[in-house]
Amino acid sequence: xxxxxxxxxxxxxxxxxxxxxxxxxxxxxxxxxxxxxxxxxxxxxxxxxxxxxxxxxxxxxxxxxxxxxxxxxxxxxxxxxxxxxxxxxxxxxxxxxxxxxxxxxxxxxxxxxxxxxxxxxxxxxxxxxxxxxxxxxxxxxxxxxxxxxxxxxxxxxxxxxxxxxxxxxxx
Amino acid sequence: xxxxxxxxxxxxxxxxxxxxxxxxxxxxxxxxxxxxxxxxxxxxxxxxxxxxxxxxxxxxxxxxxxxxxxxxxxxxxxxxxxxxxxxxxxxxxxxxxxxxxxxxxxxxxxxxxxxxxxxxxxxxxxxxxxxxxxxxxxxxxxxxxxxxxxxxxxxxxxxxxxxxxxxxxxxxxxxxxxxxxxxxxxxx
Numbered sequence: 310x311x312x313x314x315x316x317x318x319x320x321x322x323x324x325x326x327x328x329x330x331x332x333x334x335x336x337x338x339x340x341x342x343x344x345x346x347x348x349x350x351x352x353x354x355x356x357x358x359x360x361x362x363x364x365x366x367x368x369x370x371x372x373x374x375x376x377x378x379x380x381x382x383x384x385x386x387x388x389x390x391x392x393x394x395x396x397x398x399x400x401x402x403x404x405x406x407x408x409x410x411x412x413x414x415x416x417x418x419x420x421x422x423x424x425x426x427x428x429x430x431x432x433x434x435x436x437x438x439x440x441x442x443x444x445x446x447x448x449x450x451x452x453x454x455x456x457x458x459x460x461x462x463x464x465x466x467x468x469x470x471x472x473x474x475x476x477x478x479x480x
Numbered sequence: 481x482x483x484x485x486x487x488x489x490x491x492x493x494x495x496x497x498x499x500x501x502x503x504x505x506x507x508x509x510x511x512x513x514x515x516x517x518x519x520x521x522x523x524x525x526x527x528x529x530x531x532x533x534x535x536x537x538x539x540x541x542x543x544x545x546x547x548x549x550x551x552x553x554x555x556x557x558x559x560x561x562x563x564x565x566x567x568x569x570x571x572x573x574x575x576x577x578x579x580x581x582x583x584x585x586x587x588x589x590x591x592x593x594x595x596x597x598x599x600x601x602x603x604x605x606x607x608x609x610x611x612x613x614x615x616x617x618x619x620x621x622x623x624x625x626x627x628x629x630x631x632x633x634x635x636x637x638x639x640x641x642x643x644x645x646x647x648x649x650x651x652x653x654x655x656x657x658x659x660x661x662x663x664x665x666x667x668x
Contacts, residue, residue: 427602440625
């Protein structure tokens with residue numbers, strides 16, 4: 310089981326605890342784990358695309374190079390279903406296909422989850438109700454399902470490359 | 481399915497507005513298509529008839545410094561000023577439009593209210609946050625949150641997100657959902 314899958318399973322475990330005995334900490338950790346499950350799903354896919362398996366460890370180092378802010382910028386650029394262009398791509402570059410519903414959903418979900426994760430981890434004024442976290446966990450699960458459908462599409466190599474090289478493309 | 485564009489934001493019932501030259505706050509209670517002007521009956525002592533046969537609305541005064549409280553009829557759209565600041569009103573407007581179930585879209589009846597807030601997100605991006613407030617009785621089944629219903633709610637928020645993205649706002653948009661507070665919670 311990949312780290313992304315383990316994190317998703319952990320998020321679901323925390324989100325489905327008995328609502329009578331769960332805690333703010335469990336709810337917050339569920340949201341955080343849901344985000345990191347998706348973060349590792351996508352960052353591992355980026356590393357797989359741009360780095361070989363050998364020498365050992367190179368792909369993992371590549372994965373570590375990814376940053377949350379660049380990834381969410383790309384997610385925002387790919388969040389509108391049906392568009393054939395995305396902000397941040399090299400000048401004149403056109404996407405092979407219009408953005409699919411799955412890719413738009415993945416992108417929107419990633420953006421929402423990152424914001425939710427930040428609130429869950431740092432906003433101590435926020436008071437959660439049991440059940441609040443389940444929406445985020447289900448959103449993460451949907452991203453995993455959508456990713457399975459979308460990962461072989463023509464747009465995905467562009468989406469993944471933008472997550473690691475996007476800043477450099479502006480040069 | 482047609483997208484909503486900023487220049488298509490017609491007045492919709494339920495929006496709060498102001499009128500040029502009037503300090504009061506009004507709610508739109510009816511929207512009339514072009515060339516359907518009615519004669520104001522029992523309206524306030526000034527006329528807002530749509531002189532050019534354009535779209536008009538009927539208004540109900542919400543808060544007032546005046547002693548006139550009758551509905552005002554056939555106010556030209558051009559006389560309206562939206563109450564929200566410029567970042568928020570297109571979003572509120574789009575949601576009110578969605579409430580009319582346009583193009584077969586369904587606005588779920590378990591959503592009891594919504595909030596719109598303009599602020600920066602955690603990364604400092606100027607953003608608009610929409611939060612739909614859901615009746616907790618809808619979300620729970622036998623004391624546990626219903627995954628099926630939350631999935632449907634997530635699908636709805638995705639659809640709203642797509643509508644808002646179509647507006648090409650110069651801000652990031654976040655569409656979230658939360659439970660309304662139960663009366664017991666509020667009292668405690």
